[in-house]
Amino acid sequence: MRRRPIFPKPYADFVARLRVPAGFVLAGTYLWLANPTPESLWVGLPLAALGVALRAWAAGHLAKNERLATTGPYAYVRNPLYLGTLVAAAGLVVASRRLALALVFAAVFAGVYLPVIELEEQHLRKLFPSYASYAERVPMLRPRLRPYSRQGRFEWMLYRRNQEYQALAAFLAAALFLVGKVVANG
Numbered sequence: 453m454r455r456r457p458i459f460p461k462p463y464a465d466f467v468a469r470l471r472v473p474a475g476f477v478l479a480g481t482y483l484w485l486a487n488p489t490p491e492s493l494w495v496g497l498p499l500a501a502l503g504v505a506l507r508a509w510a511a512g513h514l515a516k517n518e519r520l521a522t523t524g525p526y527a528y529v530r531n532p533l534y535l536g537t538l539v540a541a542a543g544l545v546v547a548s549r550r551l552a553l554a555l556v557f558a559a560v561f562a563g564v565y566l567p568v569i570e571l572e573e574q575h576l577r578k579l580f581p582s583y584a585s586y587a588e589r590v591p592m593l594r595p596r597l598r599p600y601s602r603q604g605r606f607e608w609m610l611y612r613r614n615q616e617y618q619a620l621a622a623f624l625a626a627a628l629f630l631v632g633k634v635v636a637n638g
Contacts, residue, residue, distance in 0.1 A: 542557075
């Protein structure tokens with residue numbers, strides 16, 4: 453069954469190009485508005501770390517454009533990198549204690565990331581004939597309880613090739629900044 457796109461392709465292409473610059477603006481806004489407390493860090497940072505860990509796990513199973521990823525977290529959800537981003541962002545929002553940031557992050561995810569996910573899925577449908585069957589069985593962002601596939605293992609080489617260590621570095625920098633803000637506000 454052929455799925456109709458939700459977002460017009462020109463819009464999805466446009467926001468795909470804006471994803472990285474928008475991320476820098478979002479990060480700056482976050483750093484400026486965040487008002488963490490020790491309590492918000494205790495709740496938010498572990499949640500954000502779970503999102504970063506999910507991204508790392510996914511990166512170790514992803515050989516982009518070479519083979520369809522269906523193992524590791526891809527056995528439970530089609531887009532574990534984006535789900536990890538969403539969980540990490542939610543944790544950082546909790547740590548920030550700012551409702552305005554939650555609204556901004558939600559708007560960016562809905563307006564930028566969902567169209568990009570759709571573009572990527574269109575690409576995967578063209579690249580891998582088995583993608584349509586996989587997509588029928590594995591949800592886009594809400595993980596299924598039983599894995600689609602059990603074969604495959606995490607590969608550090610893929611983690612490095614996918615440069616997922618950058619997400620870890622960004623998380624650590626944000627965590628240090630938030631801790632510094634808490635210490636400075638004493």
